Amino acid sequence: MNTILLQAISNPDVNLQAILPETIVAVTGIIVMLYDVFAPKQKNVTTVISLIGLAIAAYFMYSMWGGGPTTSWNGMIANDPLRISFSLVLLFVAAVTILTSTVWSERETVPVGEYHALLLFATFGSMFMASGNDFVIIFLGLETLSIATYVMAGLRKSDLKSNESAMKYFILGSFASAFLLYGMALIYGATGTTNVALIAERIASPTFPGLLLMGGAMLVIGFGFKVATVPFHVWTPDVYEGAPSPVTGFMAAGPKAAAFASFIRVFVIGFPLIGGATAAGYLHESWVTALAVMAMLTMTVGNISAIVQNNVKRMLAYSSISHAGYAMVGFVGAGVAKTPEVRDAAIAAVAFYLLTYAVTNLGAFSIISLVGQKNDRRTEFEDYNGIGFKSPVIAFSLSLFMLSLLGLPMTAGFIGKVLVFRPALEAGSVMLTTMVVVAVVNTAISAYYYLRLIVVMFFRERTTDWSEPKMPVGVAAVLLITIIGVFYFGLFSGSWIEKFVTPSAPTAVQAAK
Amino acid sequence: MASTVLFYLFAGIAIGCALSMVYHRNPLYSAVSLIGVFIALSCIYVTLAAPFIAAVQVLVYAGAIMVLVVFVIMLLNLDHDKPVTRLSYLYAIGGFLGVVLLAQTFFIFAVVKKGPKADIDPNVTVGETMSIGMNMYTKYLLPVEIVGILLLMAIIGGVILVRRLSQPEMELVVEHELELRHHEE
Amino acid sequence: MEPTLTNYLALSGTLFTIGAVGVIFKRNAIGMFMCIELMLNAVNLTFVAFSRYYADVTGQLFVFMVMSVAAAEAAVGLGIIIAFFRNRISVDVDDASLLKN
Numbered sequence: 001m002n003t004i005l006l007q008a009i010s011n012p013d014v015n016l017q018a019i020l021p022e023t024i025v026a027v028t029g030i031i032v033m034l035y036d037v038f039a040p041k042q043k044n045v046t047t048v049i050s051l052i053g054l055a056i057a058a059y060f061m062y063s064m065w066g067g068g069p070t071t072s073w074n075g076m077i078a079n080d081p082l083r084i085s086f087s088l089v090l091l092f093v094a095a096v097t098i099l100t101s102t103v104w105s106e107r108e109t110v111p112v113g114e115y116h117a118l119l120l121f122a123t124f125g126s127m128f129m130a131s132g133n134d135f136v137i138i139f140l141g142l143e144t145l146s147i148a149t150y151v152m153a154g155l156r157k158s159d160l161k162s163n164e165s166a167m168k169y170f171i172l173g174s175f176a177s178a179f180l181l182y183g184m185a186l187i188y189g190a191t192g193t194t195n196v197a198l199i200a201e202r203i204a205s206p207t208f209p210g211l212l213l214m215g216g217a218m219l220v221i222g223f224g225f226k227v228a229t230v231p232f233h234v235w236t237p238d239v240y241e242g243a244p245s246p247v248t249g250f251m252a253a254g255p256k257a258a259a260f261a262s263f264i265r266v267f268v269i270g271f272p273l274i275g276g277a278t279a280a281g282y283l284h285e286s287w288v289t290a291l292a293v294m295a296m297l298t299m300t301v302g303n304i305s306a307i308v309q310n311n312v313k314r315m316l317a318y319s320s321i322s323h324a325g326y327a328m329v330g331f332v333g334a335g336v337a338k339t340p341e342v343r344d345a346a347i348a349a350v351a352f353y354l355l356t357y358a359v360t361n362l363g364a365f366s367i368i369s370l371v372g373q374k375n376d377r378r379t380e381f382e383d384y385n386g387i388g389f390k391s392p393v394i395a396f397s398l399s400l401f402m403l404s405l406l407g408l409p410m411t412a413g414f415i416g417k418v419l420v421f422r423p424a425l426e427a428g429s430v431m432l433t434t435m436v437v438v439a440v441v442n443t444a445i446s447a448y449y450y451l452r453l454i455v456v457m458f459f460r461e462r463t464t465d466w467s468e469p470k471m472p473v474g475v476a477a478v479l480l481i482t483i484i485g486v487f488y489f490g491l492f493s494g495s496w497i498e499k500f501v502t503p504s505a506p507t508a509v510q511a512a513k
Numbered sequence: 514m515a516s517t518v519l520f521y522l523f524a525g526i527a528i529g530c531a532l533s534m535v536y537h538r539n540p541l542y543s544a545v546s547l548i549g550v551f552i553a554l555s556c557i558y559v560t561l562a563a564p565f566i567a568a569v570q571v572l573v574y575a576g577a578i579m580v581l582v583v584f585v586i587m588l589l590n591l592d593h594d595k596p597v598t599r600l601s602y603l604y605a606i607g608g609f610l611g612v613v614l615l616a617q618t619f620f621i622f623a624v625v626k627k628g629p630k631a632d633i634d635p636n637v638t639v640g641e642t643m644s645i646g647m648n649m650y651t652k653y654l655l656p657v658e659i660v661g662i663l664l665l666m667a668i669i670g671g672v673i674l675v676r677r678l679s680q681p682e683m684e685l686v687v688e689h690e691l692e693l694r695h696h697e698e
Numbered sequence: 699m700e701p702t703l704t705n706y707l708a709l710s711g712t713l714f715t716i717g718a719v720g721v722i723f724k725r726n727a728i729g730m731f732m733c734i735e736l737m738l739n740a741v742n743l744t745f746v747a748f749s750r751y752y753a754d755v756t757g758q759l760f761v762f763m764v765m766s767v768a769a770a771e772a773a774v775g776l777g778i779i780i781a782f783f784r785n786r787i788s789v790d791v792d793d794a795s796l797l798k799n
Contacts, residue, residue, distance in 0.1 A: 210621070210627075214620060531720075563758055
């Protein structure tokens, strides 16, 4: 009895170093929450505390490059470039969202302190989605992120649209979680483990080969809902339109990136390419085909629906759907990669793409929050009529973000697109080449609605009054960061891409263990 | 033999209660049917040698979650569900989903039937509280910590959503209500 | 003869199907929420059945985590429904139609 106890207790494989950034984010969330309880009338203190916490977490996350063991906590936490690059994107998104939310402090009574705490806990969950190497961690991270986001979508309690958005998001989000969970259960049944690395090993000779396919299909449905791919995108426009604008910006950038991180980890690393007519080979072939078809549908449906929208937030919601499609092109490219180097480069390309999308999109949403006035009343295209020369700062920066979303050379969006399309092109199969062609055609279609907003701002007569919104310091900082980001990633992206591919630890460490 | 009888008994109760939950339009009847499913499942967990999960199932699902649901139903004084007037494409989606999932169930059934039979050792003790507790605080320490943060966050979220509206928020609701009435006239 | 793994999986699949179809046919948010709980329970049964088959505790611990998540989801979800009700005097999802073009 005692020996069993001792054995078990010496087993936990605790490695606080490996989850230090996540811990810092969670502790910051708790500090913010407690501060808000004891000093409830504050407006900006929790903003500063949260930003400091996120910065420290980002520093430790950044310093993980090039050191440390590759897995820890009994293989539950992976410490690889996938984790670090996506986590940095997520921390960046959280920090920018907190800055954007300062628009509320002047004109609305949103519970700021609790909101910051929720945002930090959501980031905590999303970082575990990027680092989780076990279905348990991925599932819990996903739920932490989702539940926090449901509440944030319904933050404006007296606004019916916000209530409705929260309710739709909650019902459809938990529905999708149930499918995801069933997929995890079936994969567990097929292989007898929930660890992604072990699944990759056992996949060649599973106990029940047929269950692999079923489980894979359910996982595609679950993750497809979370990243909003066609045909699982129906919730996106309604939820994005109703949620408060800063939260919408966060939802389009943060949860999407986190869901992509675990989607990639489970499929690219968990279900690798294995030759021969086995169940695993069939599984790999079918998920690559399914995702390629979904990517093409996602891009096309997203862009074509975006054209007919009259509400800017809805337009950007459909635009975010189509961007998920572009990111999936790189994902499929990573899936068919034959060598680990090519695969890691493709994964890094997807992470970089989501970073550029986050920079551009958060910038755009900061302006939409600013123009939206109290309770986001002005989000139609008409509300942007003719503001071009009246408020040049707002109009020119929004135009820049639209051009970057479109993917104009010299901007971040262009480099991101080139990088995600390349691995799919280099794979040389007919289907993947078709996919890239569809993506390029779609980029051309998307020019219509991105340029339409610019045209509306500069060349349309304004019939109603325009009072230029007062720009809080936080939003000014967001604009500065995102505009510099758009140009910086557009012109000097090389060092970051290299960084994203760098392995975090020499493979020898793992062999020695 | 006895365990087979018990399995079919409780499986029948679970499926019957599940159907009744979907069928009933009164949310309170649905809630009570769902409690029936939970208890039947809890009995099935006992036949699967998982006594801890069986106990927690009753405590957490039937005891905590469903009490909360029933409480909310009473608080909101919910009426009967309206008769189904939904668009017919929803029927199509629902029917399609049902057929696909049933087909999947048959597929799983067939696959597992063909697969290797397990020689289950009746003395296996994985489901006992001792082994669960030991694993929970050693191998699964990190998930348990994440669950802690998750529950903390759910409390904050619940408080934010259900707290009384502040004065300016109340004014907005009233304003909106007046707008709606104005619209109707 | 003892009930085998296949029996448990068939039961779990059937319950999952009933839950998923129920989410689509139910009209009010609370009913949908209860159907989702049913789906989660069906998945839990799959986990426990495989846990028994492999004599591996992972499945049961997963179930434990799912239960905690379900409790958190219930707290937040019912909060959302109450917030909606307070402004709308209805939990019928068809009344939620502000967000359409």
